[in-house]
Structure formats: C-alpha cells, structure tokens
Amino acid sequence: KLKYDVFGNNDVILHEIQIRKKKDTPYDILTDVNLNDILWHGLSDIFSSYNFKTIGVGVHNAKYRNKYPELISNSEYNIALRIIMENFVHFLDAHNAKGTVYLESVNPTEDQRLVELYYNIINDGTLFINKAAFQRRLSTINFQIKSENNIGLQIADFIPNPFNRKYSGCKDKTPSLLDLIESKLYDGGGDLKGRFGFKIIE
Numbered sequence: 001k002l003k004y005d006v007f008g009n010n011d012v013i014l015h016e017i018q019i020r021k022k023k024d025t026p027y028d029i030l031t032d033v034n035l036n037d038i039l040w041h042g043l044s045d046i047f048s049s050y051n052f053k054t055i056g057v058g059v060h061n062a063k064y065r066n067k068y069p070e071l072i073s074n075s076e077y078n079i080a081l082r083i084i085m086e087n088f089v090h091f092l093d094a095h096n097a098k099g100t101v102y103l104e105s106v107n108p109t110e111d112q113r114l115v116e117l118y119y120n121i122i123n124d125g126t127l128f129i130n131k132a133a134f135q136r137r138l139s140t141i142n143f144q145i146k147s148e149n150n151i152g153l154q155i156a157d158f159i160p161n162p163f164n165r166k167y168s169g170c171k172d173k174t175p176s177l178l179d180l181i182e183s184k185l186y187d188g189g190g191d192l193k194g195r196f197g198f199k200i201i202e
Helices: 002-007 016-021 027-031 033-049 061-067 076-094 108-124 131-137 151-156 160-167 178-183 193-197
Strands: 056-059 099-104 138-144 198-201
Touching: 002 027, 002 033, 016 027, 027 033, 033 178, 056 076, 056 160, 076 099, 076 108, 076 131, 076 138, 076 193, 076 198, 099 108, 099 151, 108 131, 108 138, 131 138, 160 178, 193 198
Parallel strands: 056 198, 099 138
Antiparallel strands: none
C-alpha cells in the first residue's frame, strides 16, 4: 500500500541508498516533498507498528585485523553469520519456534560459499549454542534476489546503514529510523541488546 501511495505501483524495489539520493528513476519522484514525507512516515509506521525483532552484527575491520592477523583470523562474514544465527536460535528457542534463514543472493559462487558456511554452523554449533539446538530450531536456508520484490528483504535494507553510521561516529541521515530500529533490537529476554540485538566486534 505504501508503494502505491508513493509510486503508484508496487513494482518499485525499495533501496535505502537510492531513496535518499532521489536521483535515478523511479526514486527521483521523491524530490516531491509531499511524496517523500508519505514514504518516510509510512516506513516509520511499519517499524513502530509491527511486532518483529532485529538481530545484527557490526565488525570494525581495522581493529579486528589488528588483533587477529589474516593468517589466523576468520572472515568478517563468517563471524557475523555465526553470531546472527546463534542469536536467532536463542530467539527461536525462547519462543519455542522454528525459523528459516534468508540471505540476499550475491552470485552463484558466493551463495554456495554461504551455504557451506551455514551447514558448518548447523553441524558444529557455536561457542554458546550446541548443534542440536541449531538443528532443532532452524529449517532451511534460502536466497532472495532484489528483483523478486521480497518485501522482507526491502524492509531489512533500511536497517544496516543507520547502525553503520552510528558506530562509525557519523550523524544519521534525516529523516532517521534509527530510534525505531533500535527499539526492535532483540534483548535476549534480559535487557542485553548489546549482546543479542546488535553486537559490535572490534
């Protein structure tokens, strides 16, 4: 409905960066202040009204590599995926639920690498959660591409950049969704958003 209200159709793929630039078609329509306001108020309503939780990880590459040289370190993606999956399983277990992992497709080679990493985690478990819990709580891994117009993937696209700007010491863009996104962080049932919601590795 929000897409129809702003763009007149729901075929438009929402990308935070392009929306903020307002340059390329169809995002150039957002130079109309009224339409731009409708979009951002609508996004704010989505983040404030719907009952969902956010789990994320930020890796400070330079600090991490300084402490763990390349010859002994895991890739940043490896670390991030393990922590996200670990906290996702914690969330699922707390709600006696099963879940599916969706990733944005990059290319066949990278997608296959992530499938292998996913199943390594499923088969080995992590430092805090054993493999039996992963196998009990997670079902499958799926890849989505932007052109499939998956609304969940598009909503998720608005989450990383505000965190990146905050933890890089930059002021967030206006209008900002940061406060609303932070309100959705999973706290592990114990006010621990820095561990279970958005964890910083440096």
